Amino acid sequence: MYKVLLIDDDENLQRLIERLAKRDGYGFHAVSSGIDGLEAVRRFKPDLILLDIMLPGMNGFELCKLIRKENQTIPILILSAKGDIVDKSVGFKAGANDYLVKPFDIEELSLRIEAHLLRTQDIVACRNANGENRCLKVGDLEIFFGSYLIKLRGEKVQLSSKEFEVLALLASAPGKVFTREQVLTYLWGDKDTSSPNSVTVYIRKIREKIEDDPANPKYVQTVWRIGYKFVD
Numbered sequence: 001m002y003k004v005l006l007i008d009d010d011e012n013l014q015r016l017i018e019r020l021a022k023r024d025g026y027g028f029h030a031v032s033s034g035i036d037g038l039e040a041v042r043r044f045k046p047d048l049i050l051l052d053i054m055l056p057g058m059n060g061f062e063l064c065k066l067i068r069k070e071n072q073t074i075p076i077l078i079l080s081a082k083g084d085i086v087d088k089s090v091g092f093k094a095g096a097n098d099y100l101v102k103p104f105d106i107e108e109l110s111l112r113i114e115a116h117l118l119r120t121q122d123i124v125a126c127r128n129a130n131g132e133n134r135c136l137k138v139g140d141l142e143i144f145f146g147s148y149l150i151k152l153r154g155e156k157v158q159l160s161s162k163e164f165e166v167l168a169l170l171a172s173a174p175g176k177v178f179t180r181e182q183v184l185t186y187l188w189g190d191k192d193t194s195s196p197n198s199v200t201v202y203i204r205k206i207r208e209k210i211e212d213d214p215a216n217p218k219y220v221q222t223v224w225r226i227g228y229k230f231v232d
Contacts, residue, residue: 007037034058068095175232
């Protein structure tokens, strides 16, 4: 059974999401402060975190950063009444996977939770196919799926969590073409939550870090008018 942790001091929201979690077959736990949230992550070991920004003791952005230092893979969905682009940008830079503005449709939240859990399941399956920390080596590039680690000619490459997830998705099926919409759905659970242009930006940043000549990439290749693939 998947376990969902809600970190939010709104008791009405806690009850609402508890009912949703039970309906969808998830284990559920809720806490009301950032300090309690960090402890709950360690003790409850959730499969997904729903995180408010305005929390007593520690704001959600800081808590998100702390969680990311301990766990790179757990999906974190920010639930916040602060919906401007600056707050969303801070949230994603802190390590969040998704951002939903209050008030939101509870069924949309249910769909996003399901999508992120399925995506995480796919990542775990990919890692465990040939060992917990399976490594794919192509040319001078090494991808360690279990530890969010990239090495180029033996040197560590600094990729953000989102950049790694894009690269890991492509590398999980070398030669397979992924459309921009598929990448969006994989990363955010809903292709309508972001623009396909954001995928282009991630691809450009990845190429700048792993390709000797980003203009003529040998690892992450463009399939004209369709999407991207990792070299087969």
